[in-house]
Amino acid sequence: MNDQLRVRRQKLEELRDKGIEPYGARKFDRQDLASTLEKKYGKDDKEELNNDMPKTKIAGRMLAKRGKGKVGFADLYDRTGKIQIYVRKDIVGDDNYKIFKKSDIGDFLGIDGEVMKTDTGELTIRAHHVTFLAKALRPLPDKYHGLKDVEQIYRQRYLDLITNRKSYMRFVHRTQIIQAIRDYLNNRHFLEVETPVLHNIPGGAEARPFKTHHNALDIDLYMRIALELPLKRLIVGDMERVYEIGRVFRNEGLDTQHNPEFTELESYAAYWDFHDVMDEAEGIIRAAAKVVTDDGKITYQGTQIDLGKPFRRVHMVDLIKEKTGIDFWKPMSLEEATKIAEDHDIKVEKFWKVGHIINAFFEKYCQDTIVDPTFVYGHPVEVSPLAKKNADDPRFTDRFEIYIMGEEYGNAFSELNDPDDQRARFEAQMEERAAGNDEADLIDEDYLRAMEYGMPPTGGLGIGIDRLVMLLTDAPAIRDVLLFPTMRPKKVEGVDEEVKEDLKKKNKKN
RNA sequence: GAGUCGUUAGCUCAGUCGGUAGAGCAUCUGACUUUUAAUCAGAGGGUCGACGGUUCAAGCCCGUCACGACUCACCA
Numbered sequence: 371m372n373d374q375l376r377v378r379r380q381k382l383e384e385l386r387d388k389g390i391e392p393y394g395a396r397k398f399d400r401q402d403l404a405s406t407l408e409k410k411y412g413k414d415d416k417e418e419l420n421n422d423m424p425k426t427k428i429a430g431r432m433l434a435k436r437g438k439g440k441v442g443f444a445d446l447y448d449r450t451g452k453i454q455i456y457v458r459k460d461i462v463g464d465d466n467y468k469i470f471k472k473s474d475i476g477d478f479l480g481i482d483g484e485v486m487k488t489d490t491g492e493l494t495i496r497a498h499h500v501t502f503l504a505k506a507l508r509p510l511p512d513k514y515h516g517l518k519d520v521e522q523i524y525r526q527r528y529l530d531l532i533t534n535r536k537s538y539m540r541f542v543h544r545t546q547i548i549q550a551i552r553d554y555l556n557n558r559h560f561l562e563v564e565t566p567v568l569h570n571i572p573g574g575a576e577a578r579p580f581k582t583h584h585n586a587l588d589i590d591l592y593m594r595i596a597l598e599l600p601l602k603r604l605i606v607g608d609m610e611r612v613y614e615i616g617r618v619f620r621n622e623g624l625d626t627q628h629n630p631e632f633t634e635l636e637s638y639a640a641y642w643d644f645h646d647v648m649d650e651a652e653g654i655i656r657a658a659a660k661v662v663t664d665d666g667k668i669t670y671q672g673t674q675i676d677l678g679k680p681f682r683r684v685h686m687v688d689l690i691k692e693k694t695g696i697d698f699w700k701p702m703s704l705e706e707a708t709k710i711a712e713d714h715d716i717k718v719e720k721f722w723k724v725g726h727i728i729n730a731f732f733e734k735y736c737q738d739t740i741v742d743p744t745f746v747y748g749h750p751v752e753v754s755p756l757a758k759k760n761a762d763d764p765r766f767t768d769r770f771e772i773y774i775m776g777e778e779y780g781n782a783f784s785e786l787n788d789p790d791d792q793r794a795r796f797e798a799q800m801e802e803r804a805a806g807n808d809e810a811d812l813i814d815e816d817y818l819r820a821m822e823y824g825m826p827p828t829g830g831l832g833i834g835i836d837r838l839v840m841l842l843t844d845a846p847a848i849r850d851v852l853l854f855p856t857m858r859p860k861k862v863e864g865v866d867e868e869v870k871e872d873l874k875k876k877n878k879k880n
Numbered sequence: 881g882a883g884u885c886g887u888u889a890g891c892u893c894a895g896u897c898g899g900u901a902g903a904g905c906a907u908c909u910g911a912c913u914u915u916u917a918a919u920c921a922g923a924g925g926g927u928c929g930a931c932g933g934u935u936c937a938a939g940c941c942c943g944u945c946a947c948g949a950c951u952c953a954c955c956a
Contacts, residue, residue: 372889372890372907372925372926373889373890373907373908373924373925374890374906374907374908374925375890376907377907377908378907434916434917436915436916436917436918436919437912437915437918438912438913438914438915438918438919439911439912439913440912440913441912441913441914441915442913442915443914443915443916443918444915445916454915454916456914456915458913459913460913474906474907475906486914488914488915488916489914489915490914490915490916492914492915492916494914494915508890509890509891509906509907510890510891510906511890511891511892511906512890512891512892512904512905512906512917513891513905513906513917514891514892514904514905514917515891515892515893515905515917516891516892517891517892518891518892518893519887519891519892519948520948520949521887521947521948521949524948525948533891575956576955577955577956578955618956620955620956622954622955622956623881623953623954623955625950625951625952625955626949626950627955627956628954628955628956632956634956777956778956779956780956781956809954809955832956834956836956837956847949857947857948858946858947858948860946860947860948
């Protein structure tokens with residue numbers, strides 16, 4: 371146990387000796403927050419305010435203290451921000467002043483006092499009485515630099531939230547962004563629903579799932595990798611407009627863009643096609659952006675992006691032609707396409723068809739070049755097992771993805787509602803699986819049965835919420851927008867032996 | 881999975897050629913009745929990520945391991 375922990379435990383005992391139980395407070399009748407004080411008195415004239423002396427009660431965690439003999443200043447923080455307090459020995463009395471003097475950075479205090487402004491014009495609460503609310507036994511990170519150790523930021527997020535206001539606000543914005551999306555969809559008569567996280571067959575996306583086991587039923591279950599198939603069953607169930615914002619799980623690598631669990635929005639609207647969904651997606655992204663910007667202009671990692679102007683809409687084949695000069699509109703055999711791919715440094719997998727090659731050209735030569743918000747549409751049918759074929763050219767689908775600064779933010783299509791076609795697509799996926807693609811979709815017979823009861827034409831959309839929040843809050847890594855990102859476990863330092871000894875002694879005394 | 885880098889006081893970081901471990905903040909003692917990273921004087925505080933090796937001597941050199949970050953591969 372280091373000196374600081376020891377000192378804080380001593381202070382804990384001193385408080386008890388004075389008859390103050392350091393964790394005894396049940397509640398505190400708080401009357402103002404930093405924000406309400408600013409709103410009520412922020413613009414008041416100093417002289418008038420200091421004559422009026424309006425009374426208030428505030429509470430918060432003390433994060434800075436500036437002593438000055440028989441008078442002291444401190445900064446308390448509540449959920450809305452900072453409140454400076456001013457404590458005078460001649461006002462609060464000797465005993466109460468000592469409690470203030472002995473309290474540590476990190477402790478929770480409640481202040482009865484009056485609102486005033488200092489010589490520098492800062493709104494301040496002059497204390498009449500300091501109520502001790504809770505003790506912090508461990509010292510907080512450096513107040514000036516904040517917590518910098520990224521490992522500690524992720525493992526002990528509470529420390530990051532206490533010391534890094536920017537990070538704190540980012541998570542506030544995350545919640546507000548999700549709320550804005552809900553409002554947008556609710557206003558358009560979408561019904562928010564909840565579907566199972568535990569699936570018998572993981573489907574709706576190409577990804578490796580997490581496997582788990584239910585004891586009573588003695589069956590293996592999978593954590594969902596997408597929301598898609600249950601939601602489309604609800605479209606079959608005539609709910610017409612549904613959405614879900616929920617966690618999905620993919621058993622894959624993790625890096626700055628990927629976490630094993632992440633939050634996805636999926637929405638489905640009957641009688642819409644993928645053009646309607648493009649409008650919807652633009653609307654959702656703009657509504658979300660309003661949380662952080664008035665004019666739709668944002669800066670992500672130094673690059674200016676305008677989310678306010680209409681997104682570009684470009685066919686995947688046209689974009690490939692634009693970037694490489696290769697024309698995949700021309701009918702092409704697999705041999706021809708493979709030759710072109712190999713000439714362009716693209717490794718062709720055994721199970722690939724022409725469509726996979728076109729998609730690979732897009733990913734290798736186009737994706738990274740996209741900066742402004744862009745809908746890339748018309749994905750090949752081979753890589754789009756759940757999307758409706760294009761009416762004029764069945765090699766492609768009525769599908770689009772949203773790209774901004776080379777990163778994918780959403781995936782959408784006119785939903786395939788022909789059960790026989792869907793069965794054929796699933797079977798093609800099973801062939802891929804047999805040929806070595808262990809992420810290919812499995813056949814979901816119940817889903818096919820549902821579709822046979824009739825599914826209206828439907829436009830579906832999926833948006834990665836975490837990535838959208840990253841974009842809007844200028845976060846460089848997905849971990850920065852996840853309160854508790856997935857980490858390899860580390861031995862947590864246990865209660866020190868000396869602390870245990872102390873507690874033992876105390877228990878004997880009592 | 882591969883490569884590169886990092887891990888030193890509660891926090892942020894220095895640490896030269898291998899020769900008794902440093903600073904700022906924080907903590908403790910004292911001074912100070914409008915401070916703003918308060919100031920001034922003094923003091924205490926270290927399993928240098930872990931283990932092993934080389935050496936008279938290792939925070940530093942070598943090896944293994946742990947955890948993390950970044951890049952690449954896979955994926956959203």
